[in-house]
Amino acid sequence: KFPSKVKIVDVGPRDGLQNEKQPVPAAVKIELVHRLQDAGLAAIEVTSFVSPKWVPQMADNAEVMHGIRRNPRVTYSVLTPNMKGLEAALSAPRHEWPDEIVVFGAASEAFSQKNINCSIAESIERFAPVVAAAREQGIHVRGAMSCTVGCPYEGEIDPSRVDMLAGLMKGIGVQHVGVADTIGVGTPVKVRRALEATLKHYGIDDISGHFHDTYGQALSNTLASLEMGVWQYDTSSAGLGGCPYAKGATGNVATEDVVYMLHGMGIETGIDLDALIDAGVYISQALGREPNSRVSKAIRTK
Ligand code: HMG
Numbered sequence: 001k002f003p004s005k006v007k008i009v010d011v012g013p014r015d016g017l018q019n020e021k022q023p024v025p026a027a028v029k030i031e032l033v034h035r036l037q038d039a040g041l042a043a044i045e046v047t048s049f050v051s052p053k054w055v056p057q058m059a060d061n062a063e064v065m066h067g068i069r070r071n072p073r074v075t076y077s078v079l080t081p082n083m084k085g086l087e088a089a090l091s092a093p094r095h096e097w098p099d100e101i102v103v104f105g106a107a108s109e110a111f112s113q114k115n116i117n118c119s120i121a122e123s124i125e126r127f128a129p130v131v132a133a134a135r136e137q138g139i140h141v142r143g144a145m146s147c148t149v150g151c152p153y154e155g156e157i158d159p160s161r162v163d164m165l166a167g168l169m170k171g172i173g174v175q176h177v178g179v180a181d182t183i184g185v186g187t188p189v190k191v192r193r194a195l196e197a198t199l200k201h202y203g204i205d206d207i208s209g210h211f212h213d214t215y216g217q218a219l220s221n222t223l224a225s226l227e228m229g230v231w232q233y234d235t236s237s238a239g240l241g242g243c244p245y246a247k248g249a250t251g252n253v254a255t256e257d258v259v260y261m262l263h264g265m266g267i268e269t270g271i272d273l274d275a276l277i278d279a280g281v282y283i284s285q286a287l288g289r290e291p292n293s294r295v296s297k298a299i300r301t302k
């Protein structure tokens with residue numbers, strides 16, 4: 001019934017750190033990426049090529065991409081909301097290019113405006129040349145769909161909005177979409193409806209779950225998605241994070257907590273939980289706080 005293997009994309013270096021007020025040195029971000037890949041993560045979302053005025057923490061994007069030691073087993077992704085972002089990501093030597101780029105839209109008009117300063121329709125127009133140019137270079141393209149169950153400005157989001165956005169993403173050639181609960185308000189049945197709307201346009205192998213844990217529902221939502229056969233999830237080391245344009249939203253579900261649940265269910269991830277916990281402790285210490293993961297805390301105080 002459940003998938004036998006799950007692919008985790010650790011989005012900690014990007015989603016986790018983008019909202020940090022204190023500047024995190026590029027060297028710390030690079031070390032986090034190294035520790036995550038050494039712990040067995042097969043995919044890592046490293047940084048964003050967005051406006052440094054909008055998200056100052058990601059201004060060192062090129063430095064971080066330059067500094068990471070590539071492991072050929074790992075897929076490295078970055079966010080690119082427009083051609084300027086893609087051009088910046090590809091201005092480095094080819095061996096420093098991302099393997100995958102992410103365009104990010106929203107199922108809510110208000111969130112689209114706040115996050116990327118344009119309507120949903122305009123965002124698709126902006127993404128289209130980005131998707132085409134990336135694919136022409138052999139770079140895989142993912143789309144993130146924000147606010148698929150709830151929006152900080154519009155409240156509950158109807159699955160028909162997700163259906164529409166997934167169709168638009170498919171129409172411009174986005175190869176994979178992440179169904180995001182940006183503010184962590186989703187519960188299992190609502191999340192399933194958002195996934196079902198997405199499945200009208202994408203196959204089960206081309207969708208992933210991206211659940212923030214603001215209301216403590218992310219593990220339940222992950223389990224509900226697993227039951228549908230979804231086998232790819234974005235999670236964040238030490239539960240880091242939040243979105244700068246979604247006030248009060250906390251981090252993605254902690255990678256440690258998801259890995260513990262999956263291993264306990266006999267589902268393979270390729271991840272060494274102890275090494276993962278150490279990576280979470282490393283970044284949390286750098287930020288001067290405790291890891292936001294129940295599993296990390298439980299295992300370290302055992
Ligand atoms: P804009 O102001 O509409 O863009 O911003 P513009 O094209 O009019 O350009 C304005 C200025 O930004 C210009 O500079 C551009 O050069 C610069 P100026 O002339 O004023 O000096 N600019 C850029 N600089 C660097 N890289 C770029 C870039 N583009 C323009 N790529 C824009 C539009 C999308 C750029 C802006 O709104 C932005 O950067 N937003 C960032 C939003 C963001 O990063 N949000 C967090 C990530 S999404 C997320 O967390 C959700 C997710 O996790 C899923 C979920 O949980 O829901 C993925």
Ligand code: MG
Pocket residue numbers: 015180182210212243252
């Ligand atoms: Mg997110």
